[in-house]
Amino acid sequence: MKIDILTIFPEYFDGPLKSAMLGKALDRGLLEIRVTNIRDFTPDGKVDDSPFGGGPGMILKAKPVYKAAESVMAPGAEVIMLCPAGERFTQETAAALSGKEHIILINGRYEGIDERVAELLGARKISIGDFVLSGGEAASMVIIEAVTRLIPGFMGNPGSLRDESFIDGYVEYPQYTRPAEFMGLKVPKILLSGDHGKIEEYRKNKKRKVKA
Numbered sequence: 001m002k003i004d005i006l007t008i009f010p011e012y013f014d015g016p017l018k019s020a021m022l023g024k025a026l027d028r029g030l031l032e033i034r035v036t037n038i039r040d041f042t043p044d045g046k047v048d049d050s051p052f053g054g055g056p057g058m059i060l061k062a063k064p065v066y067k068a069a070e071s072v073m074a075p076g077a078e079v080i081m082l083c084p085a086g087e088r089f090t091q092e093t094a095a096a097l098s099g100k101e102h103i104i105l106i107n108g109r110y111e112g113i114d115e116r117v118a119e120l121l122g123a124r125k126i127s128i129g130d131f132v133l134s135g136g137e138a139a140s141m142v143i144i145e146a147v148t149r150l151i152p153g154f155m156g157n158p159g160s161l162r163d164e165s166f167i168d169g170y171v172e173y174p175q176y177t178r179p180a181e182f183m184g185l186k187v188p189k190i191l192l193s194g195d196h197g198k199i200e201e202y203r204k205n206k207k208r209k210v211k212a
C-alpha cells in the first residue's frame, strides 16, 4: 500500500512514522508513506487567506492544496480529506481502506480548506469523531494506524486480528498477564484453570455489545 500525506507541517510525522510496528512495516517495504509539504506548491510559502464572506481565522487556499494533490495523484487513488464534518471513521472504514492500493490524506489547518479542492478531487471527507482538532495530522495518524495493521503481513501474529474489538459488534474482554496477584488484586480464577472451554465462555460473557 502507498500512502501520501499532504500537510503544511511535514515535521509532525517524523516521530510517529518511525515508531513501533509502523516503522518496521516501512523498513520491510510492506508500506510506502510519502509526506508532501503543501507550502512547496506556492511561490512564496503563503498557503492561507481570509474567508470570503468574512469571519474569523484563515482558510487554506485551493491552489497549493490542489497542486500538491495533483503531484501525487495516480489512477485509482482514494483521496481523503480530514474534516470534522465528514463521515465518521470506524473499524469498518479501516477494513475497507486496508484493501486500497493508494490513499491520499489531505490535512487541513486553521479554519479548513477551500471547499473547491474536495469537489475538484472527488475527495471523501472523513472525521475521526465529534470534536475539533487544530489540524488533520493527528486524524491522519489515527487512520494510518487503524488501516495499516489490517494489511496482510503487518501483524506478527495475524490471529490478533481475528478476535478483536468492533469485529462483530462487541468490544474485547478484560486481559491479564503475570503476576497472578498485583497489589491485592487477583486474576479471575477461571483464567488460571487451563480449561479452554470455560475460559472461552468466560471471555464471551465479558464482551460488551457496541451496536445492534
Ligand code: SAM
Pocket (backbone or CB within 6 Å): 081, 082, 083, 084, 085, 106, 107, 108, 109, 110, 111, 112, 113, 126, 127, 128, 129, 130, 131, 132, 133, 134, 135, 136, 137, 139
Ligand atoms: N472550522 C472547522 C470547523 O468548525 O469544522 C474546524 C477546522 S480545524 C481547526 C482544522 C483542520 O483540522 C480541519 O480542516 C481538519 O483537517 C482537521 N480536523 C479537526 N477536527 C477533525 C476531526 N474531528 N476529524 C478529522 N479532521 C479534523
